[in-house]
Amino acid sequence: MEPPAVGARGRFGPPLAACLLVVVVLLLPLRADPWFYFYDDAAVQILPTWRRLGEQVLAGGWPPLLDVDAWMGGNIAAEALYGVWNPLYPLVWITAALVPDLAVAGMVIRAAALVVLTLGIYALCREYGARRSMSAALGAALPFAGSLFYFDVVLWPAALLAFAWLPHLWWAARKAGRGRINPVWTFLFGGLIVTAGNPYGMLAACLVLLGVLVETALRGRWRSVRDLVLVSLGIGALVPLVYLPLVLSSSVTWRSETSFGNTGVMAPSPFDLPALSLPHHVPDVEGLGGAPLAVPAVYFCWFALPLAAWLDWGALRGRWRSLSACAVVAGGFLLLAIGPSEMWMFRWPIRVLHYGYLGLAVVLAVLLSRGLRRDRPALRVGGTVALLLAAAGMSGALEPDRFRSNAVGLLVVVVLTALALGVFFVGGVRWLAAVLALGTALVVAVQAPAFVTSPGFATAGLPSSVPELRERFADRYPGVVFQVADLDSTEQPGVWQDMLPGGMYPAAGVTSINAYTGIGYAPFSDLLCLNYTSTSCADAVPRLWRAPEGTDVPLADLLRLDTVVVQRSVLDAPRVPAGWRVERGEQVTVLRRDFTSPWPAGTLAAASPGVRVVSDVAGGDRAERLRFERATADEPATLVFSRLAWPGYRAELDGAVVPARSGPGGLLEVELPPGTRAGELRLTFTPPGMNKGLAAAALGVALAGAVGVAHARRGRRDDSRGAPGATSTAPTAPQP
Structure with a gap:
C-alpha cells in the first residue's frame, strides 16, 4: 500500500498538479494549428456573442434577453445556450469583453472550465474511495476524451461550461445521500448545470440524480432519498425559466417541429467502443453535412483498454451497491450514444459519450487505486496484447486509409503501457498514476496534429483581435x-x-x-x-429593392x-x-445609402400614409415609445418596426392593448385602430413564459432552501443529543 500523505502538500498536491497538467496539455494543439480552437461555432457564434453580452452587462444591461441589432441571433432568452440566468455566466461574458483578443479570451475561459471539471472529477473519484494520485490521473485524462475535447472544448465551449459542473453535482448528491453535507449543495450545482442552457447538461443532471437516488435507496437511507427527491424537484423547477422562451417561440423558428428518429448522423456503432483507448481511431460515422466524421470521437483514455487485463475486477462484487450510480450513468449514456440520432433538442448522440465515460472514469479510478494484479503475468500480457490487436484490427478494417496514423497511435499506447507496468512493479500506485497522467499529455501531443481543423469556413486567417x-x-x-x-x-x-x-x-x-x-x-x-x-x-x-407582400415600402427601407x-x-x-x-473591390461590391432614417432614435421603419410620427425613442432593446398624430382617423393604420416579431411583444396605445403581430418579412407590425387621431404607443418585450419561469424558479429555490434548513436543524438537534453520527453512516473511506 502507498504510504499515507502528510500535510497540505499531500492533500492538495495531486489535484493542483492535475489542473496544471490539463492547462498545459490544452495549449499543445496550438503548436500544430494556431486556429485549432478558433473554429466553427466557437469563432463565429459563441465567443463574439459572449463578448457582446459582456459589453451589455458592463453597460448595466442585465439580464440580456434580447438584442434587436442581432436579428435572428438576437433572441438571447430563446437561444438558451447563453445561460442568461446562470449566476456565473456574467463572469464569462465580462472576460470575453475585457480580453482584446477573442481567441485568447476563449482559451482563458476554456482553461478555467477544464480546471473546474478536473477538480470535480478528482473530488468525485475521492468520494468513491479512490486514491488521491489516481483520482488526479483520471481528472487529467477525461478532459481529453474525444467527444468532449473535439466537440465541446474545441467547437462548443458553451456545452463545456455545463459539463464542467456535472461531477460536482454527482459529488454533492452522493455526499448528501450519505448524510455528509447539506442537500442544498446538490441544488446549487444542479442549478448551475440547468441554467447553463445546454439540454445535454440538463439530461445528464437527471441521469446523475437518478443514479444517486438508486444508490441511496439500495443503502436504505430513506430520509436522504426523500431530501434528494425534493431537491431534484427544486432543480427541475428551474427548467421552465431556461427553456420556456424557446418552446413558446418555436412557432416562428426552425425548431417548430419535434422530430424523433435514427438517421445515423453522429451516432457511433457499438463496434466502435472497443477502440476507446486508440487515440487515432476515427469511427465510421456520418458527420454534419453528410461528410464522414473526421475526429477520434470515441476515444476515452489511452490506458483503459491495455490495463483492463491487470485490474482486480473481483473487487467490484462487494461494491455493486455503492457503485450503482456509476452503472446508471455509464450505461444510460452509452446507450443514448448509439441512438436515436435525433430527439427534438437532442441531436448528434456521439456528443454524450463523455457523459458515460465519467461513470467509467470513477470505476476505473477505484480499480486502479487497488493497484495492478501481479499474479499470472504471462496470461495478463497476453490479454493486453489480444485486446489491443483486436481493437487495432477493427480500426484498420474500418479505416484502412488511416493505417499510418493508427499505427503511430497504437505504438504510443504500447510503449506507455509497458512503461506503466514497469513503473508500477517498481514504484507502486503513486508512480503508476504519474505515468498515466503524463501519458495523457504525450497522447494529446501526438494525436492533435493529426486532427487539425480544416482550412475552410471560419478558420485559417480569420482575425481574432x-x-x-x-x-x-x-x-x-x-x-x-x-x-x-x-x-x-x-x-x-x-x-x-x-x-x-x-x-x-x-x-x-x-x-x-x-x-x-x-x-x-x-x-x-x-x-x-x-x-x-x-x-x-x-x-x-x-x-x-422590392416591397414585401403587404406593404409598398422596399425591404431595404424596412430593414433600415x-x-x-x-x-x-x-x-x-x-x-x-x-x-x-456603389464601390467595387476585388472580393466584394459595397452599396451605401445616401440618406438616413427620419427616426434615428428608434426602430420605426414605415408608417401608413397620414400618420405623422412626432417622436420615436427606443429605451433599450426591450422597450420603445412612439408619439404620433393623424389628420384623419377613419381607417386603421399600421406601423412597421425594424425588429423581428418574436413572440413576447406587447403594444399599448395610451394604456390600451393594440395588436402587435408578424408583418412583412416577419417584422413587427402594430395596428392603430380607427378613431385614434393622436396618442403614445409603448412597445415592450418579455420572453414568453418568463414570468411563469421566474415563479417556478422561486418555488424551486424555496423548496431547496426548506430542505436545507430542515437538514441543518436535524444536524443541530442530533448534535445536542450527543449523537454526532446520527445523520451519517460510515463513509467509503478514501485511501491516501
Missing part, C-alpha cells in the same frame, strides 16, 4: 449592414479582408443583420434565404439598411437603385 477587426471594418461599413455571401465553402485567400462570417460583425463594431443562430426566424430567413451561419444567396439582393456587402463570386454586378452609391 478585436482592435484589428474594428480598424478594418467599423468605419468601412457604417450603419446597418447586410452581407450577401457564401462563406460556408469559400477558401479564397484574403477573404476576411472584406467579409466576416456569422456573428463576428458585432465584435468588429458593425451592426449587421447577418448572425449565426441555432433557432432562426423562419419568415425572415425565407425572405433573405439566410441559413444558420448567415450565408445568403444572390436572390436576396433584388428582394431588397445603410450598407449592403455583396460577394462578387455570388453576384458580380448587383443593380444599384436610386439613392445608393
Whole structure:
C-alpha cells in the first residue's frame, strides 16, 4: 500500500498538479494549428456573442434577453445556450469583453472550465474511495476524451461550461445521500448545470440524480432519498425559466417541429467502443453535412483498454451497491450514444459519450487505486496484447486509409503501457498514476496534429483581435449592414479582408443583420434565404429593392439598411437603385445609402400614409415609445418596426392593448385602430413564459432552501443529543 500523505502538500498536491497538467496539455494543439480552437461555432457564434453580452452587462444591461441589432441571433432568452440566468455566466461574458483578443479570451475561459471539471472529477473519484494520485490521473485524462475535447472544448465551449459542473453535482448528491453535507449543495450545482442552457447538461443532471437516488435507496437511507427527491424537484423547477422562451417561440423558428428518429448522423456503432483507448481511431460515422466524421470521437483514455487485463475486477462484487450510480450513468449514456440520432433538442448522440465515460472514469479510478494484479503475468500480457490487436484490427478494417496514423497511435499506447507496468512493479500506485497522467499529455501531443481543423469556413486567417477587426471594418461599413455571401465553402485567400462570417460583425463594431443562430426566424430567413451561419444567396439582393407582400415600402427601407456587402463570386454586378452609391473591390461590391432614417432614435421603419410620427425613442432593446398624430382617423393604420416579431411583444396605445403581430418579412407590425387621431404607443418585450419561469424558479429555490434548513436543524438537534453520527453512516473511506 502507498504510504499515507502528510500535510497540505499531500492533500492538495495531486489535484493542483492535475489542473496544471490539463492547462498545459490544452495549449499543445496550438503548436500544430494556431486556429485549432478558433473554429466553427466557437469563432463565429459563441465567443463574439459572449463578448457582446459582456459589453451589455458592463453597460448595466442585465439580464440580456434580447438584442434587436442581432436579428435572428438576437433572441438571447430563446437561444438558451447563453445561460442568461446562470449566476456565473456574467463572469464569462465580462472576460470575453475585457480580453482584446477573442481567441485568447476563449482559451482563458476554456482553461478555467477544464480546471473546474478536473477538480470535480478528482473530488468525485475521492468520494468513491479512490486514491488521491489516481483520482488526479483520471481528472487529467477525461478532459481529453474525444467527444468532449473535439466537440465541446474545441467547437462548443458553451456545452463545456455545463459539463464542467456535472461531477460536482454527482459529488454533492452522493455526499448528501450519505448524510455528509447539506442537500442544498446538490441544488446549487444542479442549478448551475440547468441554467447553463445546454439540454445535454440538463439530461445528464437527471441521469446523475437518478443514479444517486438508486444508490441511496439500495443503502436504505430513506430520509436522504426523500431530501434528494425534493431537491431534484427544486432543480427541475428551474427548467421552465431556461427553456420556456424557446418552446413558446418555436412557432416562428426552425425548431417548430419535434422530430424523433435514427438517421445515423453522429451516432457511433457499438463496434466502435472497443477502440476507446486508440487515440487515432476515427469511427465510421456520418458527420454534419453528410461528410464522414473526421475526429477520434470515441476515444476515452489511452490506458483503459491495455490495463483492463491487470485490474482486480473481483473487487467490484462487494461494491455493486455503492457503485450503482456509476452503472446508471455509464450505461444510460452509452446507450443514448448509439441512438436515436435525433430527439427534438437532442441531436448528434456521439456528443454524450463523455457523459458515460465519467461513470467509467470513477470505476476505473477505484480499480486502479487497488493497484495492478501481479499474479499470472504471462496470461495478463497476453490479454493486453489480444485486446489491443483486436481493437487495432477493427480500426484498420474500418479505416484502412488511416493505417499510418493508427499505427503511430497504437505504438504510443504500447510503449506507455509497458512503461506503466514497469513503473508500477517498481514504484507502486503513486508512480503508476504519474505515468498515466503524463501519458495523457504525450497522447494529446501526438494525436492533435493529426486532427487539425480544416482550412475552410471560419478558420485559417480569420482575425481574432478585436482592435484589428474594428480598424478594418467599423468605419468601412457604417450603419446597418447586410452581407450577401457564401462563406460556408469559400477558401479564397484574403477573404476576411472584406467579409466576416456569422456573428463576428458585432465584435468588429458593425451592426449587421447577418448572425449565426441555432433557432432562426423562419419568415425572415425565407425572405433573405439566410441559413444558420448567415450565408445568403444572390436572390436576396433584388428582394431588397422590392416591397414585401403587404406593404409598398422596399425591404431595404424596412430593414433600415445603410450598407449592403455583396460577394462578387455570388453576384458580380448587383443593380444599384436610386439613392445608393456603389464601390467595387476585388472580393466584394459595397452599396451605401445616401440618406438616413427620419427616426434615428428608434426602430420605426414605415408608417401608413397620414400618420405623422412626432417622436420615436427606443429605451433599450426591450422597450420603445412612439408619439404620433393623424389628420384623419377613419381607417386603421399600421406601423412597421425594424425588429423581428418574436413572440413576447406587447403594444399599448395610451394604456390600451393594440395588436402587435408578424408583418412583412416577419417584422413587427402594430395596428392603430380607427378613431385614434393622436396618442403614445409603448412597445415592450418579455420572453414568453418568463414570468411563469421566474415563479417556478422561486418555488424551486424555496423548496431547496426548506430542505436545507430542515437538514441543518436535524444536524443541530442530533448534535445536542450527543449523537454526532446520527445523520451519517460510515463513509467509503478514501485511501491516501
